[in-house]
Amino acid sequence: MIRRILIWDAPTRVFHWLQVISFAGAYLTSESERNRDIHMAFGYILLGLIAFRLLWGFSGTRYARFSSFLFKPGEIIAYLLSLFKGKPGHYLGHNPAGSVSVWLLLALGLFLCVTGVLALQDDAGDAVVEMHGIATNVVLAVILLHIIGVLVSSVLHHENLVRSMITGFKSAETEEGIRRSYNWLGAMMLVVAVVFWFVFLRPAGG
Amino acid sequence: MLRLFFLSGLLLAAPAAFAETPESVLASFKGDASGAPGFQGFSAARGETFFKTRQGGEWSCASCHTNNPAAQGKHAKTGKVIKPLAPAANAERFSDMAKVEKWFKRNCNDVLERVCTPQEKGDVLAYLLTIQK
Numbered sequence: 585m586i587r588r589i590l591i592w593d594a595p596t597r598v599f600h601w602l603q604v605i606s607f608a609g610a611y612l613t614s615e616s617e618r619n620r621d622i623h624m625a626f627g628y629i630l631l632g633l634i635a636f637r638l639l640w641g642f643s644g645t646r647y648a649r650f651s652s653f654l655f656k657p658g659e660i661i662a663y664l665l666s667l668f669k670g671k672p673g674h675y676l677g678h679n680p681a682g683s684v685s686v687w688l689l690l691a692l693g694l695f696l697c698v699t700g701v702l703a704l705q706d707d708a709g710d711a712v713v714e715m716h717g718i719a720t721n722v723v724l725a726v727i728l729l730h731i732i733g734v735l736v737s738s739v740l741h742h743e744n745l746v747r748s749m750i751t752g753f754k755s756a757e758t759e760e761g762i763r764r765s766y767n768w769l770g771a772m773m774l775v776v777a778v779v780f781w782f783v784f785l786r787p788a789g790g
Numbered sequence: 791m792l793r794l795f796f797l798s799g800l801l802l803a804a805p806a807a808f809a810e811t812p813e814s815v816l817a818s819f820k821g822d823a824s825g826a827p828g829f830q831g832f833s834a835a836r837g838e839t840f841f842k843t844r845q846g847g848e849w850s851c852a853s854c855h856t857n858n859p860a861a862q863g864k865h866a867k868t869g870k871v872i873k874p875l876a877p878a879a880n881a882e883r884f885s886d887m888a889k890v891e892k893w894f895k896r897n898c899n900d901v902l903e904r905v906c907t908p909q910e911k912g913d914v915l916a917y918l919l920t921i922q923k
Contacts, residue, residue, distance in 0.1 A: 618849065618900045620867045706871040 589761030591676055592752040593645040594770025599637050600749055602777055603693075606630040607727075611720065624704070625784045629777050631697035634690060636773065645762040647677030655680040672740050676756055679737065685730040692723045812877045812884040816915050822908035829909065837917030840910055845902045851914070853901075859921050876921035884915065 610626035613619040641650040655663075663680035666672045672679070678686060699716040702708055738745045748754050752765060810818075816832070823829050841851045841859070854872055855863040860879035863872035874880040884890055898906040906914075 615896055616900060617854070617865065617867065617896060620865065624868065704868055704870055708870075 586755050586757055587759075588753045589676075589756050589759070590752050590763075590765060591647050591754045591761060592749060593648055593762060594752070594765045594767045595636070595640055595644065595773060596648045597749055597752055598770040598773045599633050599640070602773070603630060603633050606633065607693075607723070611724075614720070621785055624700075625781055627697055627700045628784065629780060630693060631701075632777070632780070633773075634693050634697065637690065645764065645766070646760075647762065653678040653680075653683040653686065655683055660684060667736065667740070670740060672737065674741055676754060676758070676760060681733055682730075682737075685726055685733065688726050689723065689730070692719055692726065695719050696723060809885050810887050810890070812915060812919055815884045815887065815890055816912060816919070818887070819908045819912035819915065823912055826907075826909065832909070832912035832916040834913070834917040834920045837910075837913030837915070841914055841917055847901055847903060849901050851897070851901060859918055860923055876918050876923070878919075878921055878923045883918075 606626045606629045610623050610630065613623040613626070616623070640648055643649075646652055660680040660683075663673060667681065675682075696716065696719040699712050699719060702712045703716050734745050743754060820832070823832075841855075842857055844850045844853075849866060853866045855875045859876040860874050862874055864870070865872060873882075875883060877883045894906055894911055898904065898910075
């Protein structure tokens with residue numbers, strides 16, 4: 585019997601969409617010195633999100649844990665081949681190709697934020713600013729591949745993966761959903777991000 | 791071995807080969823500005839006024855680079871140190887055309903919310919060239 589089961593906990597979903605907003609916001613303010621503080625706010629939020637995700641990958645619910653999507657290179661290639669043949673294997677959590685984008689985006693995102701912080705320092709050279717710019721373009725490319733992958737997988741598996749990342753639910757015949765959504769933690773993350781935003785960007789005291 | 795020396799020599803000389811000077815940048819602006827009707831050359835006095843005046847927005851050039859371009863500046867949002875802008879105080883300034891164009895484009899958008907005309911860029915550089923260390 586097909587049932588609706590919970591796969592993605594609230595912290596994972598909040599992390600995902602706040603990341604989207606933070607990266608988009610930082611990208612749109614990258615060329616403006618007048619909005620440099622807004623750019624920094626988005627960057628710091630992104631850094632905090634990545635730090636959280638690294639912890640949650642070890643302590644979160646089943647499909648959020650890194651151990652649940654550690655695929656061997658052979659499995660990744662097999663999955664990609666099955667995608668091209670139009671008959672991909674179905675995974676409840678991250679599929680092998682999706683897992684690669686997670687690793688890449690976490691590592692690149694971290695590199696992006698760190699080079700950003702370094703670029704703010706008084707003794708920053710041109711090199712660190714260039715690396716920040718190059719990393720941005722690589723991240724953008726991986727995001728594009730990720731979006732294409734999500735759309736292709738959604739069509740081939742007749743499921744709406746975007747909606748699943750919002751609601752947390754997927755349709756499956758098994759009973760292998762997660763038991764708790766940790767909504768309180770997801771809400772707390774949202775509050776912390778919003779509070780940080782307003783505190784960081786408050787006008788300088790007189 | 792001789793080819794290795796020759797090639798490394800070329801590579802080391804390459805940056806110097808592409809280097810601009812403030813004067814060559816100014817000449818390049820003059821070439822761009824001459825196209826506009828009524829162009830009568832650059833004016834350091836006009837450049838100084840342009841540099842220090844807020845042009846309808848929140849910032850002037852001096853907001854970050856200060857009223858003394860030979861002095862160290864400070865980013866008005868982040869507080870990051872900005873090395874002096876006047877070529878006499880900082881030999882690296884106006885030596886790389888790509889950097890000149892990148893920062894004029896960015897900062898004119900910050901100050902004026904548009905690009906600077908070749909006239910304005912030339913006036914500003916003419917002014918900066920009058921600054922002593």
